[in-house]
Amino acid sequence: MKLEKEFKKLNNALSSLDNAELIEKQHQKGKLSARERINLLLDENSFTELDAFVESRFSGLDLDKKKFSGDSVIAGFGKILNRTVYIYSQDFSKMGGSLGEMHGAKITKVIDLARKTGCPVIGITDSGGARIQEGVSSLDGYASIFRSMVKASGVVPQISIMVGPSAGGACYAPGLSDFIFMTQGISQMYITGPDVIKRVTGEDVTFEDLGGAIVHSTKSGCAHFVCENEIDCFNQVKNLLSYLPQNNMEDVTKEQAIVSEEKNEKMLELVPEEQEKGYDVKEIIKEIFDEDSFFEVHSRFAVNAVVGLARLNGSVVGIVANQPKSMAGVLDIDSSDKIARFVRFCDAFNIPLINLVDTPGYLPGVSQEYQGIIRHGAKILYAYAEATVPKISLIMRKAFGGAYIALASRDLGYDRVIAWPCAQIAVMGAEQAVKIIFKKQLAESKNPDKLEKEKTQEIKDNFLDPFCAAKLGQVDMIIDPRETRSVLIKSLESLLTKREGLITRKHGSMPL
Numbered sequence: 459m460k461l462e463k464e465f466k467k468l469n470n471a472l473s474s475l476d477n478a479e480l481i482e483k484q485h486q487k488g489k490l491s492a493r494e495r496i497n498l499l500l501d502e503n504s505f506t507e508l509d510a511f512v513e514s515r516f517s518g519l520d521l522d523k524k525k526f527s528g529d530s531v532i533a534g535f536g537k538i539l540n541r542t543v544y545i546y547s548q549d550f551s552k553m554g555g556s557l558g559e560m561h562g563a564k565i566t567k568v569i570d571l572a573r574k575t576g577c578p579v580i581g582i583t584d585s586g587g588a589r590i591q592e593g594v595s596s597l598d599g600y601a602s603i604f605r606s607m608v609k610a611s612g613v614v615p616q617i618s619i620m621v622g623p624s625a626g627g628a629c630y631a632p633g634l635s636d637f638i639f640m641t642q643g644i645s646q647m648y649i650t651g652p653d654v655i656k657r658v659t660g661e662d663v664t665f666e667d668l669g670g671a672i673v674h675s676t677k678s679g680c681a682h683f684v685c686e687n688e689i690d691c692f693n694q695v696k697n698l699l700s701y702l703p704q705n706n707m708e709d710v711t712k713e714q715a716i717v718s719e720e721k722n723e724k725m726l727e728l729v730p731e732e733q734e735k736g737y738d739v740k741e742i743i744k745e746i747f748d749e750d751s752f753f754e755v756h757s758r759f760a761v762n763a764v765v766g767l768a769r770l771n772g773s774v775v776g777i778v779a780n781q782p783k784s785m786a787g788v789l790d791i792d793s794s795d796k797i798a799r800f801v802r803f804c805d806a807f808n809i810p811l812i813n814l815v816d817t818p819g820y821l822p823g824v825s826q827e828y829q830g831i832i833r834h835g836a837k838i839l840y841a842y843a844e845a846t847v848p849k850i851s852l853i854m855r856k857a858f859g860g861a862y863i864a865l866a867s868r869d870l871g872y873d874r875v876i877a878w879p880c881a882q883i884a885v886m887g888a889e890q891a892v893k894i895i896f897k898k899q900l901a902e903s904k905n906p907d908k909l910e911k912e913k914t915q916e917i918k919d920n921f922l923d924p925f926c927a928a929k930l931g932q933v934d935m936i937i938d939p940r941e942t943r944s945v946l947i948k949s950l951e952s953l954l955t956k957r958e959g960l961i962t963r964k965h966g967s968m969p970l
């Protein structure tokens with residue numbers, strides 16, 4: 459009889475965790491409740507909640523009148539695609555999802571458990587920020603979360619799902635994660651709100667203008683994915699996880715794929731013969747990698763570079779490609795940051811890298827120099843030189859200057875450098891080289907146009923031709939473009955068992 463009474467007490471306590479009236483308020487805002495989000499993201503009936511009855515211990519102002527079980531965040535573990543993940547979901551219906559001491563402790567706990575057990579951790583963010591009533595305890599709650607996230611970095615994948623506001627210090631949790639998903643219309647990230655900005659700078663901006671999904675996916679580069687709604691967001695998260703290992707000690711999964719030995723005639727049509735003419739590198743990706751397997755990351759930011767995950771004969775790989783139809787595929791500050799971050803993620807989680815190279819180099823200009831193209835451009839060099847995963851580079855057309863070094867140089871550590879016959883590899887383009895090398899002769903020539911054309915062709919034949927680099931051992935193979943997929947498959951398979959020791963040191967000093 460006593461046991462039944464205790465069971466009844468427990469059931470009443472559990473049923474009180476979710477308030478129907480508060481959930482309805484979320485729905486009226488076009489948002490799901492914290493628990494609904496967990497249930498939709500995880501496999502059915504797989505969620506186990508931890509610390510459901512935790513409450514704030516703070517007594518001050520009127521907070522003690524607003525205490526509730528769970529402290530505005532639901533935390534625990536469950537499964538996605540039958541793989542264990544740890545998860546927390548902030549509850550905006552309770553004190554605006556604000557973070558206090560115990561709220562922070564719950565999140566820290568699941569991040570630490572994820573790291574110790576080798577499972578991905580997912581944070582669903584819907585919070586007004588620090589709980590002012592708890593003062594420094596709230597700030598310390600964030601500090602604890604950030605420290606745990608840094609410890610877990612490179613050990614387990616960390617994913618942030620933004621389905622509401624994330625204000626002030628709260629933004630740094632998603633900022634420290636590996637991937638950020640934002641949902642149009644309801645997601646916002648900002649350090650200071652419009653009212654503060656108006657007061658300090660006089661600028662009149664809205665929340666959406668300041669930190670909405672479009673802003674962070676196109677301008678700041680903080681958001682990796684933008685989703686139409688919450689359901690679409692959860693589906694994309696599941697898709698991303700299907701490419702990732704559980705942790706840094708596991709290899710990515712391999713699926714069965716049908717390998718065709720037939721030559722792909724389309725490859726001859728996709729890249730124009732004219733070196734100055736643009737094309738969409740995504741069409742090349744579509745033809746090389748397994749059907750419908752390309753999952754692009756950062757698709758709206760720094761579009762002169764394309765990065766993402768795909769499968770090649772069933773094996774997951776990371777793709778880095780120049781996009782010739784945007785800024786001729788040059789490397790600038792934003793694309794440098796985008797590529798370097800993606801490369802380091804892939805290296806941390808044992809994902810081989812394949813580069814598709816067609817770039818005239820780093821972007822010149824006063825603005826780029828003033829904003830630190832040297833420092834940002836060096837991030838790519840550092841990321842690739844540091845990476846120990848298999849690295850394959852395919853030079854499709856141009857590979858000039860520092861961009862060649864970053865994306866294709868064997869001496870930077872590439873395991874396989876492959877080129878198409880039309881590839882050009884040099885310090886710079888032939889036209890620019892002629893103007894520098896033969897400046898005096900051109901000035902003195904009676905027919906400078908004819909001399910310039912002759913010297914340009916001479917440089918192309920003697921310096922830019924991929925066979926010149928092949929003779930020096932800097933290009934391993936020059937292949938028929940139609941055989942690209944089969945050659946890449948064989949190259950990847952030959953490198954999957956690659957092992958490279960790390961240098962004994964605390965850590966390097968990346969040019970951040």
